[in-house]
Amino acid sequence: MIEDYTEKMSNELMHLNKDDQVYMKKMVAYIxxxxxxxxxxxLGEQLYNMVCDLKVAEKEGIRAVDYFGKDPRAMVDQVLAELPRRSLGSYAGLVxxxxxxxxxxxxxxxxTWMMPLKIQPLTYVVFLLNFLVFSQFIMWLWSKQSYGEMKWSWAIFISVISLTVFLNIVRLFSIYFGYIGSLFLSDGWAISLAVLVLLxxxxxxxxxxxxxxxxLLVMGLTFLVTGCWIRFVNPETANVLRWLLPLIGLVLFLIVFRLQRKGKAI
Incomplete structure (x- = not known):
């Protein structure tokens, strides 16, 4: 699994000197x-093998720039040219x-935040398409920053602006076109569907x-608990819960993510 190679590569990177770590991270950012x-x-296997090869080369006094070349991007392009591309079916499955x-x-x-709950299929489709474009743009943007072609402050600024644009496109579409094909769900059906999603x-x-x-499962569970809870309490308490509990869920998301990474490193 790609996750296994990512974890292994992260562990091996820690054994490289700082300059070689920076070099490899630039390669990963470009990829x-x-x-x-x-x-x-x-791709994961190839990157992991490259880190391992560099680790051996370091013991002989060879640096990353000498082993792979001065331009990490040129090396990455060479590696990618030799790797199999995703098939159309694989790419469709990923999407x-x-x-x-x-x-x-x-x-x-x-x-969590909508009562009564209204399903807006077209809004979900626009949300997905916008996310695909946004994620690709953000990865490209930060790969530029990692090579020093853009200041860190500018990368942060553009990222925030891009996120704002992304969220507002989805919000405006929901306001003006979300009603098309929309469907209201009773609390019973809304809870049942939320449970199925979480399962x-x-x-x-x-x-x-x-x-x-x-x-994400931990965060989703928080949303489910919040959505169920606010349907059985008074409106004032519901307004507090619909903001407080998701924030707790975000914190738990970060904690669980971090703890799992530490657990695999032990």
């Missing part, structure tokens, strides 16, 4: 914007899984053993 188009298993996760999380968020997340987390998926 980030292209990763969706290549076989993730083969589908990503869509299920994103739409599921968006539904649980709506379940789906649980199955995906169990099968993938991915720490990000497990962390």
């Amino acid at each position: 980030g914007a292209k990763a969706y188009f290549y076989d993730d298993e083969a 589908f899984i990503l869509g299920v996760i994103l739409v599921g999380m968006r539904y649980l968020m709506d379940f 789906g997340f649980a199955v995906m987390a169990y099968r993938s053993r991915d720490r990000l998926m497990t962390s």
